[in-house]
Amino acid sequence: MTGTLITVAPTGAEVDKGEVPALPVTLDELVAAAVACERAGASIIHVHLRDDAAKPTLDPVRLRDAVAALRESTDLIVQLSTGGSVRDGEAARLAVLDAEPDMASCTMGTVNFGPDVFTNRWDFIVDLHERMRDKAVVPEYELFDLGHVTSLARLLDQRGLPFGDHVHVDFVLGVPGGAPGDASTVTTFAEATARYLPEGTTFSATGIGRTTLPVMFAAIAHGGHLRVGMEDTVTFARRQPVTGNDQLVTRAAEAAALAQRPAITTVEARKLLRMRD
Numbered sequence: 001m002t003g004t005l006i007t008v009a010p011t012g013a014e015v016d017k018g019e020v021p022a023l024p025v026t027l028d029e030l031v032a033a034a035v036a037c038e039r040a041g042a043s044i045i046h047v048h049l050r051d052d053a054a055k056p057t058l059d060p061v062r063l064r065d066a067v068a069a070l071r072e073s074t075d076l077i078v079q080l081s082t083g084g085s086v087r088d089g090e091a092a093r094l095a096v097l098d099a100e101p102d103m104a105s106c107t108m109g110t111v112n113f114g115p116d117v118f119t120n121r122w123d124f125i126v127d128l129h130e131r132m133r134d135k136a137v138v139p140e141y142e143l144f145d146l147g148h149v150t151s152l153a154r155l156l157d158q159r160g161l162p163f164g165d166h167v168h169v170d171f172v173l174g175v176p177g178g179a180p181g182d183a184s185t186v187t188t189f190a191e192a193t194a195r196y197l198p199e200g201t202t203f204s205a206t207g208i209g210r211t212t213l214p215v216m217f218a219a220i221a222h223g224g225h226l227r228v229g230m231e232d233t234v235t236f237a238r239r240q241p242v243t244g245n246d247q248l249v250t251r252a253a254e255a256a257a258l259a260q261r262p263a264i265t266t267v268e269a270r271k272l273l274r275m276r277d
């Protein structure tokens, strides 16, 4: 069995900087977090940006600057979010690809998202999938619900494999409105992945909020990979706020090492995902 690929999602679009001062929102904070997380064992960074008021933004100039700055200071695989925030429109989400990241996220269906709706129409998904292939961007398909597994199977069947011919997915569990974040749901998703998606598909998993630990340990047990970070979890333990993203990556790397599947390097991660060097 291979080692563990660790993705860090340091910022997200939902956490409020005013409530969580350790959240990286400026470019300098993002780069500092990235450097610390790479040192702690991360190999992919899943990026959402904030504006000067710390609000989510898909500003194209900021996106290009962030990709350049992360490449300058780290060897991390740079994965831009095309999910953005629930208020972002499709055109701006598609335009994220113009920043030429290594990877980008592609969510496989609409899902209730707390009081909001995270909208992902079928035609939009198809467009995203095809534009990523045209631009040689490797997708990470985000699966928030079980039907998203079979939607991805249908997408690949109808539209072909992504750039690189390898399929990598991420189970995002514990979103209020999506699939629950517990060990048996990780098992269900892992089994559905093996049953419906191409042979060799790799998966990571993340659990929102307090579901982070059961999801992490179940994913390791299933031979899966991990995503952690302050996009998903801002409490390290009961009444203990996360001090920084590297704290979460360090814990994930320790868990992976205990399971005899230590964190892999960025070079190994690129091989695993069949990416260009």
Ligand code: KMH
Pocket (backbone or CB within 6 Å): 012, 013, 014, 081, 082, 083, 084, 085, 086, 105, 106, 107, 113, 118, 142
């Ligand atoms: N912020 C969520 C509405 C992604 O990055 O692709 C969507 C999200 C998924 O975080």
Ligand code: ZN
Pocket (backbone or CB within 6 Å): 009, 012, 013, 046, 048, 081, 083, 084, 231
């Ligand atoms: Zn995200």
